[in-house]
Amino acid sequence: MIAAEKIEIDSRYCKGCMLCGHVCEFDVFEVGQTRSALDYLMPRVANLSNCKLCRKCQTFCPEMTLSVVAKKKKEGGV
Secondary structure (H helix, E strand, O other): OOOEEEEEEOOOOOOOOOHHHHHOOOOOEEEEEEEOOOOOEEEEEOOHHHOOOOOHHHHHOOOOOEEEEEOOOOOOOO
16 A cells, blocks of 8 residues: 655645645644744644545645655565
8 A cells, every 4th residue: 555655734825724634534634833934823744644645635725735745666566
């Protein structure tokens, strides 16, 4: 199974709407304590290991601030 390596959130544009957390069925996000450049509390990736790479968070983000990065396959297909 392919897993997520990381989920990047662009702090320049995030408005802290937490839509990513609402659409995520796998409890990946929670409200964080970091503020965006626009002074909103940003979501925090709390459970990256739960991510199933559905990319709903990325698709539904109204500001397009999220990027889900998949782990690269190792040589030999493993």
